[in-house]
Every structure is written in C-alpha cells, then in structure tokens.
Amino acid sequence: MKKGQVTIKDIAKELNISCSTVSRALKDFxxxxxxxxxxxxxxxxxxxxxxxxxALSLRNQRTNVIGVIIPETVHFFFSTVISGIEDEAMKEGYNVMICQSIESFEREADSIDALMSARVDGLLVDISRETSDLAHLQKVVEEGVPMVFFDRLVEGMNAPSVIVDDYQGAYDAVEHLIQQGCKDIAHLAGPGNLIIGRKRIEGYTSALEDNEMPIKKDFIVECRNGTQEEAEQAMDQLLASGKKIDGVFANNDMAALGALKSIKKAGLKIPEDIAVIGYSDWQFCSLVNPSLSSVSQPGYEMGKEACKLIFKEINKTNIEKSTIKILDTEVVVRESSNKLGVIQPLAN
Amino acid sequence: MKKGQVTIKDIAKELNISCSTVSRALKDFxxxxxxxxxxxxxxxxxxxxxxxxxALSLRNQRTNVIGVIIPETVHFFFSTVISGIEDEAMKEGYNVMICQSIESFEREADSIDALMSARVDGLLVDISRETSDLAHLQKVVEEGVPMVFFDRLVEGMNAPSVIVDDYQGAYDAVEHLIQQGCKDIAHLAGPGNLIIGRKRIEGYTSALEDNEMPIKKDFIVECRNGTQEEAEQAMDQLLASGKKIDGVFANNDMAALGALKSIKKAGLKIPEDIAVIGYSDWQFCSLVNPSLSSVSQPGYEMGKEACKLIFKEINKTNIEKSTIKILDTEVVVRESSNKLGVIQPLAN
DNA sequence: CTGAAAGCGCTTACAG
DNA sequence: CTGAAAGCGCTTACAG
Incomplete structure (x- = not known):
C-alpha cells in the first residue's frame, strides 16, 4: 500500500473502474x-x-473555511468569542482559521492577505487598535468576499457588525447602584479617545439624569491605561478630596479592583459605605474579596452571531450590509455592590 | 472587471500571453x-x-496549514499555548486550524477527521480527558501525517511530545516552602487517576525526603474535582484536626484559593502562620489577597516547541519519534508564601 | 524568450 | 450502469 492518504484514483485502479464511478458510488448516486x-x-x-x-475547494470554488482576525487569543473575552465562532462553524461544517493581529496594523494586513490567499469563504474581523487606514479591508469588500466586523465598530465600511451595547451596559450598572440606594456615584472612566469609553460615560450620565440625580463633572475621573494601580490612586484622591461618595462604577474590572483596594485602605466598608461595580466580568471577579459585581459581555454569543451573519452573507441570503447587531450585556451582582442582600443566582 | 479574486489566467488573457509566462514572470524566473x-x-x-x-496546495501536495486539537480555547493556559503556536507558525508561513474537543472523545475524533480531510501538513494534539481509545490517532500515524502531542502525555503512540515537568514543578514548590522555613507541609492533591496529579505527589514526596523531612500520609488530601469549595472544606478539616501545619502546596490555584479562605477564616496569618503555594499560575494569582504564589507553566513556549517539532517532522529532519521535550516550570513567589520578605522581580 | 501539455483530486455534463 | 473529458488555478518538464 502506498503511503499518504488514499484517493479516488487509488480505489478506481484497484477495482478496475473509472474515477467517475467511484465518485458516484461514494455519493450514493x-x-x-x-x-x-x-x-x-x-x-x-x-x-x-x-x-x-x-481538491473539493478548488473545484467548488468554496473552501468551507472562515477566517478570523482577532487582536489576541489570550484575553478571556476574545477566547470566548473564538469559542462561539468555533462551535457555530463546526455545526455548519466549516473550519476556522484564526490570525492574531496583536493590535498591530501591519500584522493585521498581512493576516488578511494570508486569509484571502487561502480563499476563505468569509472573514470575521475584530479590528486592531492601531488600524486607521482601511484600504486592506476595503479590498476585501471590493473583491466580493463576505466580511463581518465584531466587537469594535468600524465606520464607513460596507459590512455588517455585531457589537455589544456599551451604553446600555453602563446605564444598567449605574441603575443597579441607584437601586441599591447609592446617591453619589463616581465613574472611573476609560480613555476618552475610545468609542466604548465614551459610550459608557453616556450610559452613566443618562442613568443619573433619568433618576433625576445631578451630574458632577468631578465625579468622572479618566483612567488612561486602565491599570489597577492607576485606579487605586484615582480613588485615593477622590476619597481624600472629602467628596461624599457611596458608589463607584468603573469602566473596567481592573480599575474596579483598584477602587476596592483604595476603599479598603481608607477603612470603609464595601458595599455598605461604598458599592462598586466593574465592567467586563473577567473570570477573577468571583474570586476576589469582596467578590466584584460587573457587567458581563456576551462573548460566546457574539462569536455565534458573527458566524451566523457571515453564513447568511456566504449563502447570499438578503442581508442589509449596514446591519448592526447589538447584543445585550448583563449586570452580574456580587458582594461588592449587593447592599440589599438580595440573593443572586450563581452567575459564572 | 469580473468579480472575485483575479487569477493567472485573467492576467494572461488581458496580456495575450500564456499562463506559463505569467507564472514565471511573477516568480522572477x-x-x-x-x-x-x-x-x-x-x-x-x-x-x-x-x-x-x-490550487498551490493541490499541486504541491502540501497545504502549509497545521491542525491543532485542544480541549478548550477559553482556558488561560490553553490560550497561551495557542498563541505560541500561532506565532511560530506565522513565522514559518503557516496557517493554523484549531478545533476544540471540549474534552469529548467523539468531537475529538470528528475534528481529527476534518483536519485530515483538509490535508493539514501536521497535527498538534492535546488529547481530550475522555479519550482512551487511540484508533483515530493511530490512523494519523499510519497514514504518515506528522503529529506531535503536547501538554498531556499519550503513551504507546509513535509520536513526539512536549510536556511540562510536573514532578519538578511540585518539587520546586515544596522546596521553596522549605526554604521559607516551613516544617509541616500539607498537600492538597489532585485526583489520583490523572498522571499529572501523581507526578506532583511524587515531586512533593521527593522534596520532603531530600530535606530529611517525614512524609505523613494524612498530610496528603485528595481533592477530586479541584474546586475552591472542596479545597476550603478539606483545609477546614485539616486545621480542625489539630495537626501542626505551616505550609500548603496545592495541586492547583483554585484549591490554593480555597485553602487561603479556610486559613483566614481560622484567624491564622498568611504566610506567617501558614504559607501557601498553588500550581498553574492563573492570571488571578496576582489579584487575590494575599496574592498567591504559584508554579507557572510555560504555555506559550510549549506552543512554540510543539510547532518547532512538527516542522522538523514535516521537513523530514531526522527526529526520534520517541522524543519527549520536557519544559521547565517556574516558581513565582508572591505574598502567600513570602515569609522571608525577599523581593521578587515582577513576574507576569 | 515563450507556449502547450500534463497533473495535483475531485465532480459532472455528455455520450454511450 | 459506466467512462472519457473538461475544468477549478497553478507549476514545470519539455519543446521550440
């Protein structure tokens, strides 16, 4: 027996019949x-x-492979997205090819090229932070290869997207703090140049307005790089300023953790004196002390939805190119904001 | 202009020359x-x-794609492995196709089939926990497709592996506790049916022996499912038993976290009264309070090494099929075991 | 310097 | 019921 995987030709030869017949027999023609x-x-x-x-791909002009561009696989959120993509793709008989851009424009462009060369049937892309020139993506659209953006919204590109409702997530978080009885809620915000950060500030602001609570500019503190240390310092200053604060909504979980530290250091009780809620619902939220409330983002679902959209595109189902599918976030209440002691179903 | 990506034929036609010439011109012949x-x-x-x-793959009988079978992408360790694989593969001009087995034998077998159908040039596999029948993998070997196992050792298969030295990792962890002055070290062990669990028990035992410390059977407590709660209870019992204990080596970080809780509950100080070290070095280790010492496993490196091995196989470099590449772990000292107050370089 | 032909593995319209 | 031929996109030995 010859080495390597067997082909139709091998079978035909051994049986002394033609390849056509073998092919047909195999497919129950x-x-x-x-x-x-x-x-x-x-x-x-x-x-x-x-x-x-x-061989099938070449003949059918369709590879049954979809390509994914993602900043990094090692971040929990991204890995859940990938998981959702894999599952949905496998269900449809598709394989998945993943390329990490590690937030580099050059690597993203190279990856797009590699994936286009591989003739993937569709492209799922979470654009890198560094990318502003969209020419490489524009080419994909021009060449008629289906593409769907996820996570980070890309403007001015003729392709559907699936994103998370950052405004609503922030709104819900603040609304939750208000329901718990908080009156003076500070916001550790993200850098102002990112859309998601701005959306969350809007959500924070709207929730206060809708509850007829004053919006104080000095209660919104920008944390540029989102580290724990930075947030801890910011919180230290807020507390030292003598402002009355009984709630904190942090733009990300790390920042929330920093706030937790600072508040404990000041000898205040969480959530009794100050309630805290973060954003993203990292795995560690349930492990820290006190466990951290957070706004969870549906990564797995996002992966699935992006996949579903791309399949629709591939199968030429009529789909509006400007579709933006917005997924809901969920407030996961843990000790750090549970002033009322309401029992919360185990969310993990 | 016709839609879809342009081919050599299109260029030839437009220039009124043959495909051969276009092909050669493109390649600077x-x-x-x-x-x-x-x-x-x-x-x-x-x-x-x-x-x-x-088309190139079909002609060259080589796809420049390597297939990866991994239990789950959402676990931090696995995602670092994937990252290592991606980087190394990209460097060599390869693409990567990843399938998650989610610890299911059936899904693993299906994935192998899909990847073999795709004619990947090589297979990197981290076998599922459920897999005992190896027929599907045996076929891969028989059909001459290069395969490398990583993370979990598979016995009786004619393929190289890259694994982590669990024995040494455990040994080093216990040795570290001893150096910090611990005299009575308990071990929260993993389930006895897993090789890695047994290796770590051996490492624990050897370290004690080499330091002429007694090995007490009742200081080794099996934690079947490795949850925080289970370990907390186990630790509660150990403490309640009145045994003198000043060190704990836990088989995994979650269990270590459980131990931390239990010890705090008992009003003992960490690390002064009892020092604790975990295993795996999950991301949360540096975030909990006190921060948790742990044995870190080189996931990224493992991915790279597995990739390097598969490339050697693909390129027919002489490589011993029984090669087992063993990677070193590293003890990362944090507050939970730092009795001597030695300053530790920031490890992250 | 350039082209026609064959072949990688498969499918399918066409012919018998 | 079965086979020969063409074609998916590319490369390369062979011929000119």
Missing part, C-alpha cells in the same frame, strides 16, 4: 449497480478514504 | 523578457493578484 457501490464503499472503508478537501 | 515581466507585475498589482493557496 442513482444509477450505480449495487455491486460496484458495495465494492467501492468497502475499499474506501478499508483504506480509510477521506475526500480531499483541497 | 530567468529567461523572461523584462518587458513582459514588467507588464505582468503591473497588472498583478493593479488587480491585487494573490496566488490561490488552494
């Missing part, structure tokens, strides 16, 4: 004698025949 | 007139020609 069919199938089984997907 | 070369390249550029990797 009508008009194949039961005997040949049986002989072919037995041999295919014996030699463990597997159709060569490469 | 000698014996092509400068004029044709220039014309071809300009057109290729204009139409953004990208070689069709599918």
């Amino acid at each position: 009508p008009g194949i004698s039961p005997n040949t069919r049986k002989a072919v199938k037995e041999l295919a089984d014996k030699y463990n025949y597997r159709p060569n997907a490469v | 000698p014996g092509i007139s400068p004029n044709t070369r220039k014309a071809v390249k300009e057109l290729a550029d204009k139409y953004n020609y990208r070689p069709n990797a599918v």
Whole structure:
C-alpha cells in the first residue's frame, strides 16, 4: 500500500473502474449497480478514504473555511468569542482559521492577505487598535468576499457588525447602584479617545439624569491605561478630596479592583459605605474579596452571531450590509455592590 | 472587471500571453523578457493578484496549514499555548486550524477527521480527558501525517511530545516552602487517576525526603474535582484536626484559593502562620489577597516547541519519534508564601 | 524568450 | 450502469 492518504484514483485502479464511478458510488448516486457501490464503499472503508478537501475547494470554488482576525487569543473575552465562532462553524461544517493581529496594523494586513490567499469563504474581523487606514479591508469588500466586523465598530465600511451595547451596559450598572440606594456615584472612566469609553460615560450620565440625580463633572475621573494601580490612586484622591461618595462604577474590572483596594485602605466598608461595580466580568471577579459585581459581555454569543451573519452573507441570503447587531450585556451582582442582600443566582 | 479574486489566467488573457509566462514572470524566473515581466507585475498589482493557496496546495501536495486539537480555547493556559503556536507558525508561513474537543472523545475524533480531510501538513494534539481509545490517532500515524502531542502525555503512540515537568514543578514548590522555613507541609492533591496529579505527589514526596523531612500520609488530601469549595472544606478539616501545619502546596490555584479562605477564616496569618503555594499560575494569582504564589507553566513556549517539532517532522529532519521535550516550570513567589520578605522581580 | 501539455483530486455534463 | 473529458488555478518538464 502506498503511503499518504488514499484517493479516488487509488480505489478506481484497484477495482478496475473509472474515477467517475467511484465518485458516484461514494455519493450514493442513482444509477450505480449495487455491486460496484458495495465494492467501492468497502475499499474506501478499508483504506480509510477521506475526500480531499483541497481538491473539493478548488473545484467548488468554496473552501468551507472562515477566517478570523482577532487582536489576541489570550484575553478571556476574545477566547470566548473564538469559542462561539468555533462551535457555530463546526455545526455548519466549516473550519476556522484564526490570525492574531496583536493590535498591530501591519500584522493585521498581512493576516488578511494570508486569509484571502487561502480563499476563505468569509472573514470575521475584530479590528486592531492601531488600524486607521482601511484600504486592506476595503479590498476585501471590493473583491466580493463576505466580511463581518465584531466587537469594535468600524465606520464607513460596507459590512455588517455585531457589537455589544456599551451604553446600555453602563446605564444598567449605574441603575443597579441607584437601586441599591447609592446617591453619589463616581465613574472611573476609560480613555476618552475610545468609542466604548465614551459610550459608557453616556450610559452613566443618562442613568443619573433619568433618576433625576445631578451630574458632577468631578465625579468622572479618566483612567488612561486602565491599570489597577492607576485606579487605586484615582480613588485615593477622590476619597481624600472629602467628596461624599457611596458608589463607584468603573469602566473596567481592573480599575474596579483598584477602587476596592483604595476603599479598603481608607477603612470603609464595601458595599455598605461604598458599592462598586466593574465592567467586563473577567473570570477573577468571583474570586476576589469582596467578590466584584460587573457587567458581563456576551462573548460566546457574539462569536455565534458573527458566524451566523457571515453564513447568511456566504449563502447570499438578503442581508442589509449596514446591519448592526447589538447584543445585550448583563449586570452580574456580587458582594461588592449587593447592599440589599438580595440573593443572586450563581452567575459564572 | 469580473468579480472575485483575479487569477493567472485573467492576467494572461488581458496580456495575450500564456499562463506559463505569467507564472514565471511573477516568480522572477530567468529567461523572461523584462518587458513582459514588467507588464505582468503591473497588472498583478493593479488587480491585487494573490496566488490561490488552494490550487498551490493541490499541486504541491502540501497545504502549509497545521491542525491543532485542544480541549478548550477559553482556558488561560490553553490560550497561551495557542498563541505560541500561532506565532511560530506565522513565522514559518503557516496557517493554523484549531478545533476544540471540549474534552469529548467523539468531537475529538470528528475534528481529527476534518483536519485530515483538509490535508493539514501536521497535527498538534492535546488529547481530550475522555479519550482512551487511540484508533483515530493511530490512523494519523499510519497514514504518515506528522503529529506531535503536547501538554498531556499519550503513551504507546509513535509520536513526539512536549510536556511540562510536573514532578519538578511540585518539587520546586515544596522546596521553596522549605526554604521559607516551613516544617509541616500539607498537600492538597489532585485526583489520583490523572498522571499529572501523581507526578506532583511524587515531586512533593521527593522534596520532603531530600530535606530529611517525614512524609505523613494524612498530610496528603485528595481533592477530586479541584474546586475552591472542596479545597476550603478539606483545609477546614485539616486545621480542625489539630495537626501542626505551616505550609500548603496545592495541586492547583483554585484549591490554593480555597485553602487561603479556610486559613483566614481560622484567624491564622498568611504566610506567617501558614504559607501557601498553588500550581498553574492563573492570571488571578496576582489579584487575590494575599496574592498567591504559584508554579507557572510555560504555555506559550510549549506552543512554540510543539510547532518547532512538527516542522522538523514535516521537513523530514531526522527526529526520534520517541522524543519527549520536557519544559521547565517556574516558581513565582508572591505574598502567600513570602515569609522571608525577599523581593521578587515582577513576574507576569 | 515563450507556449502547450500534463497533473495535483475531485465532480459532472455528455455520450454511450 | 459506466467512462472519457473538461475544468477549478497553478507549476514545470519539455519543446521550440
């Protein structure tokens, strides 16, 4: 027996019939004698025949592979997205090719090229932070390859997106603090140049307005790099300023953790004196002390939805290119904001 | 202009020359007139020609894709491995196809089939927990497709592996506790049926022996499912038993966290009364209070090494099939075991 | 310097 | 019921 995987040709030769017949027998085509069919199938089984997907791709002009561009696989949120993509793709008989941009424009462009060369049937992209020139993506659209953006919204590109409702997530978080009885809520905000950061500030502001609570500019503190230390310092200053504060909504979980530290250091009780809620719902939220309330983002679902959209595109289902699918966030209440002691179903 | 990506044929037609010439011009073959070369390249550029990797794969009998089977992408350790694989593969001009087995034998077998159908040049596999029948992997070997195991050792298979030295990791952790002055060290062990769990028990035992410390059977407590709660209870019992304990080596970080809780509950100080060290070095280790010492596993490096091994196999470099590459772990000292107050370089 | 032909593995319209 | 031929996109030995 020759090495390597067996082909239709090998089977045809051994059985002294043509490739066409083998191909048809394998696919249970009508008009194949039961005997040949049986002989072919037995041999295919014996030699463990597997159709060569490469040859099929070339012939069908369709690879059944979708390409994914993502900043990093090691971040929890991204890995849940990938998981959702994998599951949905597998269900549809698709394979997935993943490239990490590690937030580099150059690497993103290279990856797009590699994936286009591989003739993926569609592209799912979470654009890198560094990317502002969109030419490489524009080409994808021009060449008619289906593309869907996820996570980070890209403007001015003729392709659908699936994103998370950052405004609503922030709104809900603040609304939750208010329901718990907080009156003076500070916001540790993200850098002002990112859309998501601005959306969350808007959500914070709207929630206060809707509850007829004053918006104080000095209660919104920008944390540029989102580290724990930075947030801890920011919180230290807020507390030292003598302002009355009984709630904190942090733009991310790390910052919330910094706030937790600062508040504990000041000898105040969480959540009794100050309630805290973060954003993203990292895995560690349930492990720290006190456990941290947070706004969870549906990464897995986002992956699935992006995949579903791309399949629609691939199958030419009529789909509005400007579709923006917005997924809901969820407030996960843990000790750090649970003033009322309401029992919360185990959210993990 | 026709839709879809441009082919050599399109360029040939437009220039009224043959495909062969276009192909050669594109590749700077000698014996092509400068004029044709220039014309071809300009057109290729204009139409953004990208070689069709599918056609190339079919012709070259090599896809430049490697397949990866991994239990889950959402676990931090696994995602670092994937990251290592991606980086190394990209460096060599390879793409990566990832399938998650989610610890299911059936899904693993299906994924192997899909990847073999796709004619990946090599397979990197972290076997599922459920897998005991190895027939699907045996076939891969028989069909001559290069395969490398990583993370979990698979016995009786003719393929190289790259794993982590669990014995040494455990040994080092216990040795570290001893150096910090611990005399009575308990071990929250993993389930006895897993090789890694047994290796770590051996490491624990050897370290004690080499330091002429007694090995007490009742200081080794099995934690079946490795949850925080389970470990907390186990630790509660150990403390309640009145045994003198001043150090704990936990088989995993979650268990260590449980131990931390239990010890705090008992009003004992960490690390002064009891020092604690975990295993795996999850991201949360530096975030909990006190921050948790742990044994870090080189996931990224493991991915790179596995990739390097598979490339050697693919390129038929002489490589011993029984190669087992063993990677070193590292003890990362944080507050939970730092009795001597030695300053530790920031490890992250 | 350039082209026609064959082949990678598969499918399918066409012919018998 | 079965086979020969063409074609997916590319490369390369062979011929000129």
